[in-house]
Amino acid sequence: MFSSSFGSRGTVTRQCENRSPSRFIHAAMARSALVAAIVSFPCNASIMIPDGLEPGDTYQLVFNSSRSISATSSDIETYNRFVQSVADRAGLGDSEGITWSAIVSTADVDARDNAIVGFDTPVYNFNMEKVATGYDDMWDGRLL
Secondary structure: EEEEEEEEEOOOOOOOOOOOOOEEEEEOOOOOOOOEEEOOOEEEOOOOOOOOOOOOOOEEEEEEEEEEEEEOOOOHHHEEEEEEEHHHHHHHHHHHHOEEEEEEOOOOOOOHHOOOOOOOOOOOOOOOOEEEOOOOHHOOOOOO
């Protein structure tokens, strides 16, 4: 069993009149398996923006879920459905027009290759604490 963490990668925008900016959602699983989800949604969606970021900056948000799933399936769609259901329950899924895709390590898929963390894209938790400075930091086996 492992518990899930969810996050958002976004482009900071202060004006939402132009609906083209989007944010990307990611998720990461804690413990032995790592899962992430990605989705884009319009800039008018309610999501936290860490202090100190400027328009055009990108970032990710992560949080832990109280739900868990056995990390036994080799089918990536098992984790896509799981992440989508947790996001839906949190109001960050279908009700917002957001479709989540799991990023998970399976026998055929490595999380690092699928978790679209930018080289220098910071990752924050929902307390707005930076947990990783970018791709290398996210995948070095230890968070800040």
